[in-house]
Amino acid sequence: MFGLSEIEKEIVRRRDMRDVFTFTIDPADAKDFDDALSFAVVEDEEQSSNDIKQPQTISNPIYQIGVHIADVSFYVRPGTKIDDEAYQRGCSVYLVDRVLPMLPEELCNDKCSLRPNEDKLCMSVIFTMDANAQVLKYKICRTVIRSNARLNYDEAQAIIETSTSRDLEISKVLTTLNKMAQKLRAERIANGALTIEQDEMRFRLDEHGNPTEIYFEHPNEAHHLIEEFMLLANRTVTKAVGSGRPFVYRVHDLPDSQKLEEVKKFKKQCSMTAKMRHHAVSEDAVKRAIDMLTIRAQAKAVYSTYNIGHYGLAFSHYTHFTSPIRRYPDLMVHRLVEKYILTGKKETLTREELEDKCEHCSACEQEATQAERDSIKLFQTMWMKDHVGEVLTGFITGITDFGFFVQLEDSRCEGLVHMITIEHPENYVLGDQVTVQVVRVDLTRAQIDFELQ
Numbered sequence: 024m025f026g027l028s029e030i031e032k033e034i035v036r037r038r039d040m041r042d043v044f045t046f047t048i049d050p051a052d053a054k055d056f057d058d059a060l061s062f063a064v065v066e067d068e069e070q071s072s073n074d075i076k077q078p079q080t081i082s083n084p085i086y087q088i089g090v091h092i093a094d095v096s097f098y099v100r101p102g103t104k105i106d107d108e109a110y111q112r113g114c115s116v117y118l119v120d121r122v123l124p125m126l127p128e129e130l131c132n133d134k135c136s137l138r139p140n141e142d143k144l145c146m147s148v149i150f151t152m153d154a155n156a157q158v159l160k161y162k163i164c165r166t167v168i169r170s171n172a173r174l175n176y177d178e179a180q181a182i183i184e185t186s187t188s189r190d191l192e193i194s195k196v197l198t199t200l201n202k203m204a205q206k207l208r209a210e211r212i213a214n215g216a217l218t219i220e221q222d223e224m225r226f227r228l229d230e231h232g233n234p235t236e237i238y239f240e241h242p243n244e245a246h247h248l249i250e251e252f253m254l255l256a257n258r259t260v261t262k263a264v265g266s267g268r269p270f271v272y273r274v275h276d277l278p279d280s281q282k283l284e285e286v287k288k289f290k291k292q293c294s295m296t297a298k299m300r301h302h303a304v305s306e307d308a309v310k311r312a313i314d315m316l317t318i319r320a321q322a323k324a325v326y327s328t329y330n331i332g333h334y335g336l337a338f339s340h341y342t343h344f345t346s347p348i349r350r351y352p353d354l355m356v357h358r359l360v361e362k363y364i365l366t367g368k369k370e371t372l373t374r375e376e377l378e379d380k381c382e383h384c385s386a387c388e389q390e391a392t393q394a395e396r397d398s399i400k401l402f403q404t405m406w407m408k409d410h411v412g413e414v415l416t417g418f419i420t421g422i423t424d425f426g427f428f429v430q431l432e433d434s435r436c437e438g439l440v441h442m443i444t445i446e447h448p449e450n451y452v453l454g455d456q457v458t459v460q461v462v463r464v465d466l467t468r469a470q471i472d473f474e475l476q
Contacts, residue, residue, distance in 0.1 A: 030144070033097065033144060034142060034144070034167045036165075037144065037164075037165045037166050037167045038147075038164050038165065038166045038167070039166070039167055040061060040089060040091075040147070040166050040167065040168050041142065041167060041168060041169040043061045043062075043063050043087075043089065043168075044061060044062055044063065044171055044192060044196060045059050045060065045061040045062075045089070045091065045168050045169065045170045045171055046059060046060060046061075046170060046171055046172040046173070046174060046193065046196070047059045047060075047137055047139070047170055047172070047173050047174065048060075048174045048175070048176060048179045048245055048248070048249050049173070049174075049175060049176070050175060050176060051175040051176070051177065053175075054131075054132045054136065055115075055124070055131040055132055055135075055136050055348045055349065056093075056136045056137040056138060056170075056173070057092060057093040057095075057135070057136070057137065057345070057346050057347060057348040057349065058090065058091065058092055058093070058137070058249070058253060058345050058346070059089075059091040059137045059145070059168060059170050060088065060089065060090060060091070060200065060249075060252060061087075061088065061089035061091060061168065062086065062087075062088055062089075062196045062199070062200065063086070063087045064084050064085070064086055064087075065085050065086070065087055065151070083153075083154075084153075084154055085151060085152070085153055085159070086150075086151070086152050086153070086154070086199070086203075087149060087150070087151055087152075088149075088150045088152055088200070088203075088252065089147050089148070089149045089150070089166070089168075090147060090148045090149075090150070090252055090253065090255070090256040090345070091137065091145040091146075091147045091166060091168050092145055092146050092147065092256070092344065092345050092346075092347065092353075092357075093135040093136065093137055093143065093144075093145060093146075093347060093348055094135070094144040094145050094146045094165065094347075094357070095126070095130070095135050095347040095348055095353075095354050095357065096146070096347070096354060096357040096358050096361060097144050098130055098134060098135060099126070099130070099354065101358070105126070105127065105130075109125050109126055109351055109354070110351055110380070110383070112125045112351070112387065113125070113350075113351050113383065113384045113386070113387020113388060113391070114349060114350045114351060114384070114387055114388055114391050115131075115348075115349035115350075115391075116391040116394055116395065117395055118394065118395060118398040119226050119228075119234075119398045119399060119401075119402045120226075120228060120232050120398075120402075124349070125348070125349055125350070125351060126348060130348075131348045131349070135347075135348055136348070137168070137170050138170065138173065139170040139171065139172060139173045140169065140170070140171075141169065141170070142167055142168075142169050143167065143168055143169070143170070144165070144166075144167055145165070145166045145167070145168050146163075146164075146165060146166075146344075146357050146360065146361075147163070147164055147165070147166040147168075148161055148162070148163050148255075148256045148259055148260060149161060149162045149163075149164065149166075150255070150259075152203065154199075154202075154203070155206060156203040156204075156206040156207050156210075158255075158259070161259055161263075163259075163260065163263055163360060163364050163365070164365070165365065172190070172193060174193075174245075176240075176243065176245045176246055177245075179197060179245035179248070180243045180244060180245040182194055182197050182198075183197050183198065183201050183244050183245060183248075184244075186198050197245075197248070200248055200252070201244055201245075201248050203251075204244075204247055204248040204250075204251040204252065205244075205247070207251040207252075207254075207255060208247055208251050211251075211254075211336065211337060214337040215337040216335065216336050216337040217317075217321075217334075217335045217336075219314050219317060219318060220241070220242050221311075221314065222239040222240065222241045222435075223239065223240045223241075224237060224239055224399055224403075224435065225237070225238050225239065225240055226238075226402050226406075233405060234402050234405055234406045237403075237406060237434045237435070237436070239435070253345040254336065254338075256344060256345055257273070257341055257342055257343060257344050257345060258338055258340060258341055260342060260344045260356065260360060261340040261341055261342045262340050263360075263364055264359065264360065264363050264364065266330070268363060268370065269328050269359075269370050269372065269373070269374040269377045270328060270330075270342070270356075270359055270363075270377075271326055271327075271328065271342060271343075271352050271355050271356050271359065271377065271380075271381055272326070272327055272328065272329070272330045272340070272341065272342055273324060273325075273326060273333060273341050273342050273343045273352070274324065274325060274326075274327050274329070274330060274331045274332065274333060274341070275321070275322060275323075275324040275325075275332070275333040275334045275335045275336070276322035276331060276334060277322065277334055278320045278321045278322060278334065279320050279321075279322070282316075282319065282320035283317075283320050285316070285320075286313065286316045286317050286320055289313065289316060289453075290313055306454070307418075309453060309454035311420065311430075312420050312421070312453050312454065315420075321334075321335065322334070323385075323389070325381070325382075325385040326343075326352045326381035326382075326384050326385050326388075327378065327381050327385075328374050328377050328378045328381060329378075342356050343356060344356045344357070344360070350384075350388075351384050351387075352381070352384045355377075355380065355384075397469065400469045401466070401469045403434075403436045403437070403469075403471070404436075404464055404465070404466055404469045404470065404471055405466065406434065406436065407434075407436050407438070407461060407464050407471050408464045408466065410461050411461050411462070411463070411464055412460065412461060412462075413460070413461050414458060414459070414460045414476055415431050415432070415433075415458070415459060415460075415461065416431070416432045416456065416457075416458055416459075417429040417430050417431040417432055417456075417457060417458075417459055417473075418430055418432065418454060418455065418456055418457065419451060419452070419453055419454060419455045419457060420437060420453070421453070422451070422452075422453060424442070425439075425441065425442050426439050426440050426441045426442045426444075426445070427439070427440045427442075427445065427448075427451065427457075428440075429457060429459055429473050431459075436471060437471070438459070438461070438470075438471030438472055438473045439470070439471070439472055439473065440457075440459060440472075440473045440474060440475055441472065444474050444475065445475060457475055458475070458476040459473035459474060459475055459476060460473065460474050460476050461473060462474050
C-alpha cells in the first residue's frame, strides 16, 4: 500500500482545489463516497482558477462546478493482485444485509472514499457553466480536494425544499445546483430520454438480521441533482476522448419494437377496461405494471468498445466514469482518460482485448443485479413468514396461465394466487384491487402464496 510520503508528493503534482467549497450527497448508510461536487462563482468566464470566489450573489453569474471522482487508479495499478481480484468481481454487490465490495475495505471505505475534512486524490471534470446550465468550457484533470460537508439525500432534500440550513453556504449552493440540474434534466427529456422511476424497497433489520420494517425511497430532487451532474461528467469524458481510439462505452440499443407495441396495446386495453369495471382499480398499480413492461421491452445496457449510443438517456456518446470504487469499467475508463487526455500515451491493449474485458464486466453486472433481486425477494419472504393467515389488500400486477401475481398495498410484497384456486378468472384484469389471505411462505424457494378472499 502507498505510504504517506508518496501521497504527499502526488498532492503537490495535482491541481489543488482544497479551498473550493466541496460536498458529497449519498445514502444515509453509505461508506464508500466516490463522487463529490464543488461550487464557486466567477465574475467572468475568462477568469483563471486563481480568481475563483466562494458562492455569492452577483449579476449574470458564471459558475465553476467540479465533478470530483475518487482516483482509484492511483492506488490500484494494472497487473497487481488487487487489480486482478477487482476485475474478476467486476463490481460491488449490494445485498439487503451486506455489501460484497469490489475493492478491499481499506481502499473503498478509507483511502479512496471522499470523506469530509480529509485530503483526497481525485480525477475531476471542472465545468465553467452559466445559470442556464450551459457548459462554456471544461477541463479534465487530476486534483486534490477536501470535502467540507457530507450530506445524505434526505438532508439535502430538506435544504432544497426549504432553502434554509444552519450553513447558509450549503443552502445557496444546493439551491443553485438544483435549478441547474432541473434544466439539464428537462433538456434530456426533451431529447427523448426515458424517465421511468421506481421506488427502492429498503429493509430495517434487527440484531439477528431479520427484517422488522419495509419502507420505500423515491427519487427526489437531491437524487436528480447528483444524477444530472454525474451524467454530464460521463458524457463529457466520452466526447473528450473522441472517436477512433479503443474506449469503454456504456451503450444501450433500441428497444424491442414488438414488445413496445404490446405495451401500447396493453395501455389501451387497461384504459378501456377500467371504464367498464365496477370495483376498485389501482391507477398506481397499473402504472407500475406498465412501467415494468416498458422496462422489459428495453435492451440491456452493456459495456462495449463499439459505440451505438445510449437510447435510454438519449445520448450519442456515453460511458461510466463516476463510480470506480464499485465498478471496474469506470476504473478502466480512468486509465484510458489518463493515457488519452492527460499524458498522451497510447493504449497497449488491443480493441479485441478491451472488448473481452467489456463483455466480462457486463456479465458480472448482470449477475450482481440478479443477486440483488434475489436478496430482496428473500427478505420479502422472511418478512411475510410472520403474516401467514392474515387477510390483506393488494392489486393484481401480473396475469399468467398459472395464476395471478398480487402485490400487497402496504409492503408491496408480491405473491402468487394459483389459477386452480380462482373462480371465474376471466373477471379479473391487471390493476384490480383484491383481498387475499397469506396461505404459504417458502423460505427455501423465496415464494409467497395467496388465495383470493
